[in-house]
Amino acid sequence: MLFYRAALPLSSQTLTYLAGILRRNRQALKSTKRRLNPGQQAMLVLVYLRKGETFAEIAAGFDVGTATAWRYVQEAVALVAQRSPTLDQAIRAAKRTGYAFVVLDGTLIPIDRLAADRPFYSGKHKRHGMNIQVLAAPDGTPLWTSGSLPGSVHDLKAARIWGIIRRLQAAKLITLADKAYVGAGEKVLVPYKGRDKPQSQKTANSAHARLRAPGERANAVLKNWRILRKLRCCPLRAGQLVKAIFVLQAREVR
Known part of the structure; x- marks a missing residue:
């Protein structure tokens, strides 16, 4: 597999916001020892959502397993979607x-x-x-x-x-x-x-x-x-994904 440098059209504010959510969740779960730190996990999730790359592609890019990439994304999307307004x-x-x-x-x-x-x-x-x-x-x-x-x-x-x-x-x-x-x-x-x-x-x-x-x-x-x-x-995840993206997009325009 070939690798190359790429840009993500998002602000550092959005990355910091998502990393903070993940860091606090890890502290609450007492799960601080992971392959990627909160900032790296946040970047992985943003790449998946913004660029639409497959789990195999982002897993290779961040040097983690495909299953690990999947778990990281599921965790982050669920946490962010909860912050969407009613x-x-x-x-x-x-x-x-x-x-x-x-x-x-x-x-x-x-x-x-x-x-x-x-x-x-x-x-x-x-x-x-x-x-x-x-x-x-x-x-x-x-x-x-x-x-x-x-x-x-x-x-x-x-x-x-x-x-x-x-x-x-x-x-x-x-x-x-x-x-x-x-x-x-x-x-x-x-x-x-x-x-x-x-x-x-x-x-x-x-x-x-x-x-x-x-x-x-x-x-x-x-x-x-x-x-x-x-x-x-799974199609049933569409609503949760949209809600998570809604919350992250709101950080971009502040």
Whole structure:
């Protein structure tokens, strides 16, 4: 195997943050003697998440076994995902900040599944994956991410399963969403549907799209972490991975 020097487009602040979490966890477990120190483990995890390399590749790069690399990643992802805010906390934070509205959008995390795995197949995206709901600020800053559901689940159904619609209605927080959320309620504003719409509805749809577009970039921000471009692990881990990446991405923009 050949080796080469490579750069990771992340700040040292994110590395320090993750290393601190791992160090405190090791102290709590009284497990301080390991092959890699907390800083090296943090770097290994960030390489896996940001660059999407396989466990065999990162194991070779850090001179550890593949199983060890797998355990290091599982441990770190679980610890960081726990720090992701709940939906109620995200809604309260949005109201405190004074956002005029928030943006709700669903995204599909592709997975390596066969055509026979119908529950994971998204007819909208024409591929297998896991449905993740993302709540974002008007400028595209992610505020909250849901757990994962099979890709065949419609966005509106997923939003109802996670209680998003009910909580947004209770908070009286105006939400912009695309046509997949038609019927979500009066506080969830969606574009007008149908052909041959009057000019007033076309104008409203254009204004709606301009306001919603920056918020929908939150999904692109999260998918800059290449592990989310195609999961090669258990699909049920998608939600936990997204939550961990959400927490780490928040450190990048501070």
